[in-house]
Every structure is written in C-alpha cells, then in structure tokens.
Amino acid sequence: MNLNILIVDDHPMTVDSYINLLSENDFNENKPNFIKSYDCENAYNKIIYYSKQNINIDFALLDISLPPYNEFNINNGVDLALLIRKKFKNCKIVLLTMHSEPLKVDRIIKELKPEGFISKSDINFEIFPIICKKIIAGDIFYxxxxxxxxxxxxxKNINWDNHDNQILILISQGVKTVNLPNYIPLSMSAIEKRKANIKEQLLLGKGSDKDLIGKAKKLGLI
Structure with missing residues (x-):
C-alpha cells in the first residue's frame, strides 16, 4: 500500500537519515512517499495542501523543537501534531525530542496522546525502523x-495510599473487583471510588483493568 510519511526536523541531514532508514526492505512493501519539511511554516503549508487535496498523511515524524510559524501560532512540533490530528484522524504521530522534562512530557501526552514519543538519546539506526514499523502496525511506543x-x-504527584496499592496488586494477581472486600477492609463502594481515582490518574479515566495494570507496571508502581 502507499504510505505518505511526513518528516519534519530542522536538520536536513536528520530528515535524510530517517528517509534512508525507512526506505529499507521492510518498508518497501508499503511504498513510502516521503514529505520533507524543515520548519513549521513549510510543514503547515504541506499539511493544509494535502488536506485540501483529500490525500491522507498516514505517518508523521515530528521533532518538537522547530523554527515557528508565528503568523498561525504554530510554535513547535506539538502544534503541528495537533493540526495533523484535526486534518488526518488516522495518522500515526511520532514525536522526537532531546528534552524530557516530566511536566512538559506529561502535558504533551495528555493533550495529544501520540502513538510514539521518543527521546533521541534512546534510539539508534538499528532500532528506529523497527519501532516505526510497529507503530504503523498499531503499537504505541514511548x-x-x-x-x-x-x-x-x-x-512525586501520586495521590493514593497503601489501600490503593493493594487494589492494584490484587487486580494484577487476577482478583476480581467484586472480591476485593475479602482482602481489603473497605466497602465495595469505597473500593470502586479508589479504583476510579487510580484509573483517572494513570489512564485519564479510560481503559480496562488490563490497561491499568499494564500502565502501572510500565511506571514501576507495581
């Protein structure tokens, strides 16, 4: 299938490196068409052009730190990603950054929910195309x-106590919510409220018990 891939980075050599890595045999089956940009203005214009032509952008690799497009208040890769979300509902978005300040990372994840969020210090030429292929196939990768x-x-900001930890651990061990009062000295309604609070903090309120346990394990909470 044809795969339109937008790559935005203010270093042309980096853009060319990504293209080379995604042009290997594993990606040839997708017939990638690469759309290159080096700043927010050029990327903005290409996103609008493809949208008006009713041509999908399927996959976007966006550096967060980019020269801004002040006229339309597009200041960085996150603003571009939000625009892509509006114009191309099914586009898989991967953000790349050299910065990982916790509050900034958390805000971006909550605001955008990117399919990929990668620190450039974590990747190399070997694993980068593997990660991208998995994201294109439907995986989420941070x-x-x-x-x-x-x-x-x-x-630092977690808002629960030992009972909440017990709830998580017991669920991870396969104990059903209805049976939790047999293990924890709390009423069913109190347990359900605590569980909802845990889900709100880890999953923004949405997700199954499996999702909850998966996120808690990733974060090293259990």
Missing part, C-alpha cells in the same frame, strides 16, 4: 527516557 520521566512525575 521510549525509555519518556517513560522514566512519566514515572518520576507520578511518584
């Missing part, structure tokens, strides 16, 4: 430094 940043934030 690199080690991004996950550590999230973990630190949760550890």
């Amino acid at each position: 690199s080690k430094t991004i996950m550590e940043s999230q973990r630190e934030l949760f550890k």
